[in-house]
Amino acid sequence: NAGVMQNPRHLVRRRGQEARLRCSPMKGHSHVYWYRQLPEEGLKFMVYLQKENIIDESGMPKERFSAEFPKEGPSILRIQQVVRGDSAAYFCASSPRPATTGNTEAFFGQGTRLTVV
Amino acid sequence: GESVGLHLPTLSVQEGDNSIINCAYSNSASDYFIWYKQESGKGPQFIIDIRSNMDKRQGQRVTVLLNKTVKHLSLQIAATQPGDSAVYFCAENRRGGSYIPTFGRGTSLIVHP
Numbered sequence: 001n002a003g004v005m006q007n008p009r010h011l012v013r014r015r016g017q018e019a020r021l022r023c024s025p026m027k028g029h030s031h032v033y034w035y036r037q038l039p040e041e042g043l044k045f046m047v048y049l050q051k052e053n054i055i056d057e058s059g060m061p062k063e064r065f066s067a068e069f070p071k072e073g074p075s076i077l078r079i080q081q082v083v084r085g086d087s088a089a090y091f092c093a094s095s096p097r098p099a100t101t102g103n104t105e106a107f108f109g110q111g112t113r114l115t116v117v
Numbered sequence: 118g119e120s121v122g123l124h125l126p127t128l129s130v131q132e133g134d135n136s137i138i139n140c141a142y143s144n145s146a147s148d149y150f151i152w153y154k155q156e157s158g159k160g161p162q163f164i165i166d167i168r169s170n171m172d173k174r175q176g177q178r179v180t181v182l183l184n185k186t187v188k189h190l191s192l193q194i195a196a197t198q199p200g201d202s203a204v205y206f207c208a209e210n211r212r213g214g215s216y217i218p219t220f221g222r223g224t225s226l227i228v229h230p
Binding site for chain 1: 162223
């Protein structure tokens with residue numbers, strides 16, 4: 001059973017370009033979380049999605065950032081018109097259970113390291 | 118706002134010593150906690166979890182203690198090895214009204230051979 005797969009592992013974008021980060025959850029998992037991690041910092045929650053639904057996006061910036069988790073295919077975190085401050089590691093986690101139960105253990109991918117130049 | 122925080126940002130120990138990493142949480146509604154280990158360049162890896170109806174749980178070389186009275190968690194690693202060097206995060210499964218893993222800043226554990 002493959003773990004959570006994220007790609008690309010490293011992404012370099014120029015200011016103003018778009019970044020697309022992909023996350024394939026573990027088999028059988030239909031709940032996905034995206035986090036951002038700056039150097040020497042903890043993981044900051046961005047968005048929680050179930051298949052075809054955004055459940056909680058309270059941690060995601062209102063502008064330029066969007067996320068989706070279609071019925072088929074990976075979850076996508078999209079950052080439009082990137083700025084240098086978007087440089088960070090972006091982690092995806094998946095869970096087999098919804099975030100309405102207490103024991104929602106989340107399994108993480110290896111992350112995508114975005115560098116904006 | 119409510120948050121999960123750690124007392125010590127860096128902990129240095131000698132190989133073979135026992136390590137204790139502490140974590141404070143402030144959301145009294147939190148009822149499930151996880152410790153993660155993150156090695157350089159990798160994603161967080163699950164170590165051990167504990168529910169709020171327990172005050173202690175043991176794994177292989179690791180023990181998690183939960184004190185709900187003072188909202189405090191600790192991770193104890195026995196006979197620490199160089200491979201244990203990493204950043205350790207505690208996470209609580211509460212964010213506002215929903216169960217979303219919420220992380221503290223992390224503690225860097227450095228094990229000297």
